[in-house]
Amino acid sequence: MDTDRSEQDEAAPLPPPLFGDILELTLAHVPLADLVAASRVSRSWKRAVSSSLRHLSPAKPWLLVHSQSTRPPYPISTRAFDPRSSAWLDLRLPQPAKHPSTLRSSSSSSRSNLLFILSPSRLSFSSDPLHLSWRHAAPPLVWRADPIVALVAHRLVVAGGALDFDDDPLATETYDLRADAWAACRSSMPALLKDRSASAGLSVAADEERMYVTDKLSGVTHSYDPEADAWEGPHDLRPRGDVFCCVVGCAGGRLILVGLLGSEENVKGVRAWEVERGTWRTREIGEMPPEMVGKMKGERFCASSMSVCCAGDFVYLSRDSDPGTAVWCEVGGDGDCRWGRAESPAATGRRGPAERVVFTCADVGMSELDRALGSGDPRDVIRST
Numbered sequence: 161m162d163t164d165r166s167e168q169d170e171a172a173p174l175p176p177p178l179f180g181d182i183l184e185l186t187l188a189h190v191p192l193a194d195l196v197a198a199s200r201v202s203r204s205w206k207r208a209v210s211s212s213l214r215h216l217s218p219a220k221p222w223l224l225v226h227s228q229s230t231r232p233p234y235p236i237s238t239r240a241f242d243p244r245s246s247a248w249l250d251l252r253l254p255q256p257a258k259h260p261s262t263l264r265s266s267s268s269s270s271r272s273n274l275l276f277i278l279s280p281s282r283l284s285f286s287s288d289p290l291h292l293s294w295r296h297a298a299p300p301l302v303w304r305a306d307p308i309v310a311l312v313a314h315r316l317v318v319a320g321g322a323l324d325f326d327d328d329p330l331a332t333e334t335y336d337l338r339a340d341a342w343a344a345c346r347s348s349m350p351a352l353l354k355d356r357s358a359s360a361g362l363s364v365a366a367d368e369e370r371m372y373v374t375d376k377l378s379g380v381t382h383s384y385d386p387e388a389d390a391w392e393g394p395h396d397l398r399p400r401g402d403v404f405c406c407v408v409g410c411a412g413g414r415l416i417l418v419g420l421l422g423s424e425e426n427v428k429g430v431r432a433w434e435v436e437r438g439t440w441r442t443r444e445i446g447e448m449p450p451e452m453v454g455k456m457k458g459e460r461f462c463a464s465s466m467s468v469c470c471a472g473d474f475v476y477l478s479r480d481s482d483p484g485t486a487v488w489c490e491v492g493g494d495g496d497c498r499w500g501r502a503e504s505p506a507a508t509g510r511r512g513p514a515e516r517v518v519f520t521c522a523d524v525g526m527s528e529l530d531r532a533l534g535s536g537d538p539r540d541v542i543r544s545t
Contacts, residue, residue: 187212191245192219193542196529213526220244220490221471222524223502224251224290225483226275227515228263236263238291240524241502243474243488248504250543253532256284256294265518266309266364273471273522274311278304283335287311289522290532297335301342302327308349308373310366314338315386317371319349330354334386345389349373350382352394360464363407365415372408372415376463379406379419381440395440399433405463407477408435409470412491416475417442418468427457432475432489432497446497452487455501469521476502480517
């Protein structure tokens with residue numbers, strides 16, 4: 161009987177090969193991380209992968225959740241959410257040199273996907289989509305404990321966070337990536353921002369021309385132009401009286417403000433506005449569905465833990481106290497919003513007691529994945545969760 165079954169299996173017809181429109185439609189449902197291997201099957205498959213990404217199901221910015229252990233050797237683990245396939249992935253990425261200092265992010269830029277580690281001896285930073293490479297520079301001229309950091313064009317802006325004893329606590333400096341040199345700026349950060357912690361009390365965004373700094377509780381915003389070496393403001397961006405927390409980001413060429421309505425004890429809603437630069441007027445573009453608001457605030461909510469990450473037309477809202485739950489907003493060409501949720505059952509509500517969590521967001525493409533997978537065994541570099 162086993163012999164007969166073997167002969168029947170050998171005689172069974174093979175499934176027809178995939179090609180043309182059928183192949184492209186099939187690949188449109190494949191997670192982006194798996195398309196790298198698919199593109200290597202043949203030239204026709206490579207063309208089909210490119211076509212599926214361009215026309216059928218285009219790639220969308222990933223949310224990256226970075227967790228740093230507070231214990232030596234301070235390893236960093238990374239998980240990513242791919243909204244194209246609604247899949248969470250574990251990423252094994254290159255580690256920066258062993259560093260006792262805290263990992264931080266400045267992720268609200270329209271192009272910057274910045275992670276940095278600041279110590280008295282050096283500044284280490286990474287701005288490529290998957291943080292496959294790190295750059296090391298001398299520390300700022302003024303030592304800072306908790307500064308504002310953002311990448312504006314080819315300049316890294318570092319402001320505030322200095323100690324009162326010997327230095328100007330509001331000092332602003334820029335690091336020119338082209339010249340590999342620091343420059344002290346003539347204008348200091350506005351005194352109104354002095355008593356706010358960069359990591360908890362302020363929301364920072366940047367585009368190709370300016371850095372925007374918003375006080376989360378008041379909505380008061382200042383901007384800094386590194387080319388002109390000038391701070392501007394204050395501008396009151398709070399669009400309505402019941403907004404108790406504001407965060408800002410740059411998405412789709414727009415300055416976006418996300419406001420939490422109600423109070424920290426009773427979050428009643430979340431809305432998004434587009435801010436018109438120059439006049440600083442706001443225009444409402446969307447409201448988060450109520451069921452997502454409930455997921456967003458969770459059992460314990462703290463406004464200072466709220467962060468916004470932007471890339472392309474996507475805005476991700478996350479909380480470091482609950483790194484497994486995030487809400488995304490896709491800003492359409494006509495200014496409307498489409499909402500979605502990124503929830504990882506394996507991580508929801510869990511944060512290790514010896515971990516610091518920060519978020520970045522990036523347009524991850526085939527070239528970045530190809531480079532990442534080339535660094536080791538694909539099964540170890542990217543794993544689906």
